Amino acid sequence: MDKLKVAILIVSDTASQDPASDRTANALAPILAAEDKWETPAVRIVPDNVFEIQRAVCEWSDDSVNWYNLILLSGGTGFAIKDNTPEAVSPLIHRHAPGLVHGMIAASLKVTPFAMMSRPVAGVRDKSLIITLPGSPKGAVENLEAVVKLLPHACLQSAGANSRNMHAAGIKSLEADAGVSSGTHSNSHTTLQKQPSLCSHHHGPGHVAPKAHTSSNRQQSNDPSAASIPPEPIIIESPVNTAIVGSVVAEDVYAAESVPAYKASIVDGYAVIAPDSTNNAPSTKGVFPVASVNHANVGGSLNPLQQGTIARITTGAPLPPNANAVVMVEDTDLVSSTPDGTEEATVDILTGDIKPGENVREPGSDVRLGEKILARGDVISSVGGEVGLLASTGIRTVKVFKKPTIGVLTQETNSSNTTTRAL
Ligand SMILES: Nc1nc2c(c(=O)[nH]1)N[C@H]1C(S)=C(S)[C@@H](COP(=O)(O)OP(=O)(O)OC[C@H]3O[C@@H](n4cnc5c(N)ncnc54)[C@H](O)[C@@H]3O)O[C@H]1N2
Numbered sequence: 001m002d003k004l005k006v007a008i009l010i011v012s013d014t015a016s017q018d019p020a021s022d023r024t025a026n027a028l029a030p031i032l033a034a035e036d037k038w039e040t041p042a043v044r045i046v047p048d049n050v051f052e053i054q055r056a057v058c059e060w061s062d063d064s065v066n067w068y069n070l071i072l073l074s075g076g077t078g079f080a081i082k083d084n085t086p087e088a089v090s091p092l093i094h095r096h097a098p099g100l101v102h103g104m105i106a107a108s109l110k111v112t113p114f115a116m117m118s119r120p121v122a123g124v125r126d127k128s129l130i131i132t133l134p135g136s137p138k139g140a141v142e143n144l145e146a147v148v149k150l151l152p153h154a155c156l157q158s159a160g161a162n163s164r165n166m167h168a169a170g171i172k173s174l175e176a177d178a179g180v181s182s183g184t185h186s187n188s189h190t191t192l193q194k195q196p197s198l199c200s201h202h203h204g205p206g207h208v209a210p211k212a213h214t215s216s217n218r219q220q221s222n223d224p225s226a227a228s229i230p231p232e233p234i235i236i237e238s239p240v241n242t243a244i245v246g247s248v249v250a251e252d253v254y255a256a257e258s259v260p261a262y263k264a265s266i267v268d269g270y271a272v273i274a275p276d277s278t279n280n281a282p283s284t285k286g287v288f289p290v291a292s293v294n295h296a297n298v299g300g301s302l303n304p305l306q307q308g309t310i311a312r313i314t315t316g317a318p319l320p321p322n323a324n325a326v327v328m329v330e331d332t333d334l335v336s337s338t339p340d341g342t343e344e345a346t347v348d349i350l351t352g353d354i355k356p357g358e359n360v361r362e363p364g365s366d367v368r369l370g371e372k373i374l375a376r377g378d379v380i381s382s383v384g385g386e387v388g389l390l391a392s393t394g395i396r397t398v399k400v401f402k403k404p405t406i407g408v409l410t411q412e413t414n415s416s417n418t419t420t421r422a423l
């Protein structure tokens, strides 16, 4: 097969002034030479200048005769103010190749965490594969080594090779051809199997004529899918139950009830009428008859508490009307029981220092009636308590966006069997 054409663009202010200071091109060349699939690289040096970088890349990719299969750029990929190689290259790319970027960074991270200091981009412009590498010879070498075995395959496909034929023998065969294996990168240099010779210097049958660099003739803007507009979401009324989990709320939701909906005790003890300026009640200290028992499971109406009596109450239970505080059971002594021995008849309250509101949770102290509890766009999750919040604030149904039905269209250029099914 003809060898693939490769060009190296050194992006460096220093090297552009003193070409002898460039050590990276000479460090990269042997890696390519070892593969035996590449011509001797063309090398050019430009300063950290967007226009000069773009002019070189376009010259190498857009010339219908002397276009290059692979364009490597080195330098200007970091975070320094002058580093603008990714910004120069990104707009020139027609089809991005994040897999190559991941491959380079993943491999480099095994060498140094500073691999994160490079911002590489990779992708295809017309038929040319473009990859940016860090500037230092070491960094550039480590990045190129991570992907070099895969580059002939990528370049052949970018140049228009029949993908179906290339993949006919399966991934293992492709790995063997590339000299790599699953999980590890082998260092053996296996030559490619006989492939259609698509990397010749003349213009291949499908190669696009050189274009001016305007956004209007970019491949992406010709993509019909770019014009498609997502449909308006459909809003449905959904009952509040576990089936609603995963839905997105379509309108703000306001509490239909307070939480708690009534004055509730926060301890086990006795509901009392504590003296305040309005009720003239006597001190809570002393022995009182127990009028009733209020359990947390609310139901039925409660008899108002009369002055001079107390009512046994459990945690979470509603206070009877007139009661304004709860004395915890630890501050009381049982004096006498009912004749059948099942309930307390009289109880000694040991403290007179009980204030109105003590051990009481006021209505709406958790959620006020009418308070916004969920906003349009909120997700009803299985772990965030949204279902419980809706149910406890009296919301029985809620407007949500209908979940989208997603279909996957699998498409093969060479196949007449195109199938779709809803997921
Ligand atoms: N696999 C690795 N990845 C990265 C490394 C690494 O060591 N291994 N280094 C990381 C660091 S640190 C940085 S920073 C970035 C480099 O990003 P840049 O592309 O911006 O590199 P430059 O700033 O242009 O150059 C860095 C440094 O290297 C020397 N240099 C640059 N060009 C040349 C040249 N042509 N010949 C000789 N030496 C050169 C010079 O000292 C520059 O100051 O990459 C991370 N990734």
Ligand code: MOO
Pocket (backbone or CB within 6 Å): 078, 114, 117
């Ligand atoms: O900024 Mo890197 O971190 O040049 O050494």
